[in-house]
Amino acid sequence: MSFRETYARLSDSERRLVCKERQLSHWKENSRYCPSCGTPTEQGEIPILRRCPACAHEIYPVITSAVLVLVRRGKEILLVQTHAHAAAGRMGPVAGFLEIGETLEECAMREVYEETGIRIQNLQYYANQPWPFPSNLMVGFTADYLSGELRIDTGELLHAAFYPPEALSALSLPLPGSLAYQMLLLYIPV
Numbered sequence: 001m002s003f004r005e006t007y008a009r010l011s012d013s014e015r016r017l018v019c020k021e022r023q024l025s026h027w028k029e030n031s032r033y034c035p036s037c038g039t040p041t042e043q044g045e046i047p048i049l050r051r052c053p054a055c056a057h058e059i060y061p062v063i064t065s066a067v068l069v070l071v072r073r074g075k076e077i078l079l080v081q082t083h084a085h086a087a088a089g090r091m092g093p094v095a096g097f098l099e100i101g102e103t104l105e106e107c108a109m110r111e112v113y114e115e116t117g118i119r120i121q122n123l124q125y126y127a128n129q130p131w132p133f134p135s136n137l138m139v140g141f142t143a144d145y146l147s148g149e150l151r152i153d154t155g156e157l158l159h160a161a162f163y164p165p166e167a168l169s170a171l172s173l174p175l176p177g178s179l180a181y182q183m184l185l186l187y188i189p190v
């Protein structure tokens with residue numbers, strides 16, 4: 001079983017612990033050398049600090065922010081399939097990484113437009129979640145369709161469509177435990 005599949009089967013409290021450990025390990029593996037002068041770094045006074053003995057450069061963990069945007073159009077919701085998720089056939093909300101100098105809201109609007117050609121309105125924060133693939137903070141938003149025809153960025157996506165809630169149970173969805181899955185659960189009829 002892959003780490004992703006294992007992660008999906010953990011309880012919430014186990015997942016938080018494993019996520020923290022994984023993000024810390026990722027940071028340590030990628031902080032062995034000073035990015036400024038190349039000297040091997042040393043552990044600092046606190047667990048999340050490594051320091052360069054040559055130039056005193058300090059390295060703290062970097063968390064990459066990414067948004068998830070669930071776009072509603074009437075009763076339907078917009079789901080996309082990325083190339084990265086093609087093997088598992090999984091469909092999910094639009095997702096993308098925060099760029100330099102950008103707010104999370106700007107990121108959400110940009111990602112939806114770039115990937116699908118759709119303009120959105122009523123953007124609302126939903127929830128956020130630490131995510132260890134490899135070291136992200138996922139920030140979930142909901143939004144309403146404003147305008148535009150679906151025109152996918154084929155470099156990023158294989159497929160995108162608006163689905164009615166009753167179609168969701170027949171689709172391959174994001175892994176349980178993920179924020180993307182929690183957001184879709186709101187729309188799956190019980």
Ligand SMILES: [Zn+2]
Binds near residue numbers: 038052056057
């Ligand atoms: Zn250095």
